[in-house]
Structure formats: structure tokens, C-alpha cells
Amino acid sequence: MPLVSVSTSEKKYSQPPREGRPRPNMNVLIIGAGASNAIGGLPTAFTALKAWQADILGNYRLLAFALEGWLGENWPNTNLEAAWTRIDLAWKERAAGAQGLEVPDLTHAQRQEVWRRAFEAAAAEAPGPAYYQTQIQGARDLGHSTEQFLSIAAGWELRRLIQEKFVLPVGDSGRKLYAEVLQQARPDAVISFNYDTLLEQCLPGDSWTYTAAELDRRRTPVLKPHGSVNWVHRHPRITGPAEEIEFQVTLQADAMGYHGNWLVQNAVIGLRAKIEHTPAESSPAIRTLFRGILNRCEEVLAVTDRVWIVGYRIAPADTGFLDVLARALGQRHAPPQVSVIGHGNPEDLLPHIRDVFALPAGLAVDRCFHGLEGGQLMGLTTEAEVA
Numbered sequence: 001m002p003l004v005s006v007s008t009s010e011k012k013y014s015q016p017p018r019e020g021r022p023r024p025n026m027n028v029l030i031i032g033a034g035a036s037n038a039i040g041g042l043p044t045a046f047t048a049l050k051a052w053q054a055d056i057l058g059n060y061r062l063l064a065f066a067l068e069g070w071l072g073e074n075w076p077n078t079n080l081e082a083a084w085t086r087i088d089l090a091w092k093e094r095a096a097g098a099q100g101l102e103v104p105d106l107t108h109a110q111r112q113e114v115w116r117r118a119f120e121a122a123a124a125e126a127p128g129p130a131y132y133q134t135q136i137q138g139a140r141d142l143g144h145s146t147e148q149f150l151s152i153a154a155g156w157e158l159r160r161l162i163q164e165k166f167v168l169p170v171g172d173s174g175r176k177l178y179a180e181v182l183q184q185a186r187p188d189a190v191i192s193f194n195y196d197t198l199l200e201q202c203l204p205g206d207s208w209t210y211t212a213a214e215l216d217r218r219r220t221p222v223l224k225p226h227g228s229v230n231w232v233h234r235h236p237r238i239t240g241p242a243e244e245i246e247f248q249v250t251l252q253a254d255a256m257g258y259h260g261n262w263l264v265q266n267a268v269i270g271l272r273a274k275i276e277h278t279p280a281e282s283s284p285a286i287r288t289l290f291r292g293i294l295n296r297c298e299e300v301l302a303v304t305d306r307v308w309i310v311g312y313r314i315a316p317a318d319t320g321f322l323d324v325l326a327r328a329l330g331q332r333h334a335p336p337q338v339s340v341i342g343h344g345n346p347e348d349l350l351p352h353i354r355d356v357f358a359l360p361a362g363l364a365v366d367r368c369f370h371g372l373e374g375g376q377l378m379g380l381t382t383e384a385e386v387a
Helices: 034-039 053-061 062-072 080-095 108-124 134-141 146-166 172-185 282-303 319-330 344-357
Strands: 004-005 027-031 191-192 220-223 227-236 243-247 257-261 262-268 306-310 337-341 366-368
Touching: 027 172, 034 172, 053 062, 053 146, 062 080, 062 108, 062 146, 080 146, 108 134, 108 146, 134 146, 146 227, 146 262, 172 306, 191 282, 220 282, 243 282, 243 319, 282 319, 337 344
Parallel strands: 027 191, 027 306, 191 220, 306 337, 337 366
Antiparallel strands: 004 243, 227 243, 227 262, 257 262
């Protein structure tokens, strides 16, 4: 199981060796939430909060309070991306000393309710691993406001909820559908925006790798810019030990929390404003890992001959990846061939695909908009054939 451990130097992760650079004429497969929805029944960002509403209200009560307080009564119909961004912004604004806060201060009654829920959660925790009592004491020691505490605790509850919901085995029909996708695409690299591991379960164990910084031509890199439920981040509460990120280790949701002097949680960075690969990210391990992933995405997209997009809508708010794609296209003499497999209205998606990949009018997009329905991959057609 590969281990990323960062102490003082990040140089060995930021620039992969020249012999590890991607070759021209690659096929790159981009996987999004639409694939996991079709194969595993997992919600998309548009449907997640509604699908999880009862669980959030019953079992994730600080998250519920943050959603109700900072997004309003209609929070179940809010895009998960917008919700996570707003919860996270409550911390970022106050940590930066911003003027004119976008996420408003809580009322005094709301502050009391936050702490009441926090102490109830702490009292109900098993002996270990605990979380809430340590965070409560941390807020005391560091002088964090109630809004900062709520942002941290609600964000952690969302991480735990993701771990609870997105760890699942792929079924036989899912294996069949992914096998057909992989047979058609024959990817030299995979970019997956999904927290789950449904695709990875369909790949031969020795044929792929998560390690973005060292490209092994014998193994397909699986690059996950939003992280994964089988990545574990161990962060020390005390100075000295180096934090660690371990791949292919799947935590149970109730195993997240403080183990002695270590905070152990999944390495998912979410559908929110991405700072994890920038100097604004306080964790060197997280910053190095996700910067390396985005750098590798740029390198493969700069040389690939064909891009297969399966169940991914290229979210406009994911500006980190859109910047990567723009830099990659800026290095090319011509755009790649693009094939789209998904579902929905092609008149909504295809213009967006053409725009972000800078496809000229004469370059047709191969597409199959019923390719994730019924457990069978349909044949691709071109725009000209459809017309």
C-alpha cells in the first residue's frame, strides 16, 4: 500500500522524473458522478442532500444545523457543492479576518444551540476514536469562534457521511458496464472525480496505480482530484511526527476521529472551492498530493489523442480542474477527439463540452446519451449522424 509522508521537503513530489512523462497519442478516460449513479445508485451533487436528509437530521446534527443556518430551510434541494463551499467559507472568512462576511455570524441563541449539540455529541461518543470532545477543547485553547467550530465540525461530519455512503462493492451489472467502457476507451490514464472505488474494483489489481508523482508505464494512473474513500489522512496533533496519506485503506465511518495524538480521516477534499494544492492549504501532505494529481492531469491532457467523458458534466464551479484543462489545451496544437457517454439532454451538455475543450465546429463529438442506462453500453454516434 503506497504511503505519502511529508515532513519538510516537497520537491520530490512536485516534478516527476522525465522518463515518467506521458507519451503522445494516449487515451484518457474521465469518470464522473453520473457513472456511479448508474452503476452503484449513488447520488450526484444535485441529489445528495435530498437523498441523505433523514440521516443528516437524525445522526449528523451539527451538519444539519450548519445547513439550516447558513443555507436556509431549502437546504435539501441545494447542490452539495454549494453547501460544502458555504460551510467551508465560514471558517476561511474568519481565519483570514475578512470584512463584510458572506456567511453571517450566528445569533446568541444559535451559538447556544451549537454548543448544546456539540456537548451532546461528545457525551454520546464511544471511548475511541473520539472527535467532539477534542474539538471542543481545541476551540477553547485556540480561541475559535462558534462559527469556526461549527464550520470544522460540520465539515468533518460531512466527510464521515461521505465515508458511510460511498463505500460499497460493485455489482455484477456494474462490472459488466465498466468492462464495456474500459474495452472501448482502452485508457492510458483515468481521471475520476468520484469518491467511490467502483471503477477501481473493475481494474486488475496490478494494472493501475494511484501514485501520481511516479508514472509507471506498465500501470494505468488513476488520478482523483477530489480524493477517495480509500485514502486515509493521518494528521498529528503534536509537532514532530510527519503526517501521512495512505492509499487503498478503507476506513469504517466510525473509525474516523482522534486515535491518540493522530486525527485519522478520509482524504476527500470535496465539491468546494479547491485550495488543497495551493499555499493556502495548511497541510503539506494534502497540498503535495493534490498538486501532484492536478499536475499529472495537465500532463496527460496536454498530449492525449482522445478523451472519453463518462457521466461527467464538467462542473463550472470546479475551477481548479478547469484551470488545469485550460493550461493543457494551451500547450496543444489541436484539441483532442472527444467521446461522451452519459445520459440526459445532449443539447445541454454538448455545447459546454465543445466550449471547455475548444473544439472547432468541424470536429464532431462521438456520443452515446443512453450509454449508462439498462446496464448495457450502446454504440457511439457522431453529431453528423444524429443530425
